[in-house]
Amino acid sequence: MKTPNDPVDHARTTRPHAGESMKDTKNMPGLIVIGVSLVLFVSALAAHATNHHSVGIGLGSGSAVLLLIGGGWLLAEHMRVRKIEERWYAEHPDAERQQPSRQRSR
Template sequence: MNQPDHEFPDESRTIRPHAGESIEDTRNWPGLALVAVGLVLLALTLTAAGYGFAGWAVIAGALCGVCLLGGIGIVVAEHRRVKAR
């Protein structure tokens, strides 16, 4: 009996991302690392603000925003590049 060739995931008939797509693509890793650093900086920002270190809170908050926006931007750009291919 002749069975058609199947590829997993079925990328020819679906536009939805599959589980682990971001981690499989090594070009996403810098973006994911920036998001992780941004989350750590968010914790540092909240800690510094809680202890009254306003200067450090502002610095960490600015760096947090840059890292989170940059990381998300890299991941989204790579996702769009893969889908356009």
């Protein structure tokens, strides 16, 4: 079962990372920053549409910076979760390691 100290669900699913971005609350600042980035991006589009190009460039630049920050945050948190998962598997050598799901070709 997922806990704040171990966000990987080892027992109840064959997809231990399903819902990781919503269950692991340490991801929330990154998701919020990405949300603000999207608002700035839409604002930049509106500024360009109304011929306020200098404002649009500023908002677009801010949007790009926040998107990189939010993406970096999510990447760092995912790596932290992977490290916790690896430590759990090292402590439970008899547990079967679940592989990430992949799309099958038809």
